[in-house]
Amino acid sequence: MTTLRAPRNTLTRERVLAGALELADSQGLDALTIRALATQLGVRPMSIYHYVATKEALLDALVDVVFLELYVPTTTGEWREELTRRARSVHSSLGRHPWALTVMESRAQPGPANLAGHEAVLDLLGTAGFSVEAAGHAYAVLDAFIYGFALQDAMLRSVGLSTSAAEVRDGMDLSRHPRLAAMAAHYAEAQEYPLDTSFDIGLTIALEGIARLRDDGDGAAD
Known part of the structure; x- marks a missing residue:
């Protein structure tokens, strides 16, 4: 399959970090590699190194993006x-x-x-x-x-917390754990x-x- 390439001179540090953030948010840090990021952005891996020299430098910059969100x-x-x-x-x-x-x-x-x-x-x-x-x-x-x-x-x-508290409670034998049973009963009606x-x-x-x-x-x- 042919990889779509980004037009020349469209890559920027901001676009690299935005792509890295999207990749980390959706797939986790293990999936965040220079090669995977380059594929997502439609560029060659060497193009990424123009903006971040190493994976650690990419993480430093990415963490700073998160700190920019904080109060x-x-x-x-x-x-x-x-x-x-x-x-x-x-x-x-x-x-x-x-x-x-x-x-x-x-x-x-x-x-x-x-x-x-x-x-x-x-x-x-x-x-x-x-x-x-x-x-x-x-x-x-x-x-x-x-x-x-x-x-x-x-x-x-x-x-997956889509399971209700009642379903969790009913899926466990709490007959020997009265405190857990009381807690499960308390939250059984909660969404x-x-x-x-x-x-x-x-x-x-x-x-x-x-x-x-x-x-x-x-x-x-x-």
Whole structure:
């Protein structure tokens, strides 16, 4: 079969990244190779290397595209509200790009949006009275919650949550597991498991703990 080729001089870095994002979103990172990307864009593989030198450079740039989607907190707002907006933004973005879970915080050469986003969070925490050490712990705890929840969300969606809670309950023998049976009965009438509600509850708990980290530790008190 003949591969359709893009017209000459139509390839740009933006088009390369858009194609890579589409490929990763639809098929996952394992499917994102230079050859597969070139096929999708209708160009020769060597054309891709003009815009990204290596697969790792492509991932660095692709992660930066995701960071561009995220809310960047400012020091003009109340720190809990700003972190809440950022957390919900990250949660939403990871829902659109589940492949990013494994690479968002692991880039050796982070891009400008990546660095700016981290700087903004640390600036917010520092301005709110967190010490450098307390800010580091706060950031780690909050991201652990966000990424951990997103991973759980992705795993549940990967097995198909179109099945109702009643069908799941009826497909298991819970006669020796009364707590699980009670939980299954509670959600049997629901259309879907309330993941978003659980995220908001968990985020509130995480932020309450982070506030104590500041006020009870070596950061400034209110």
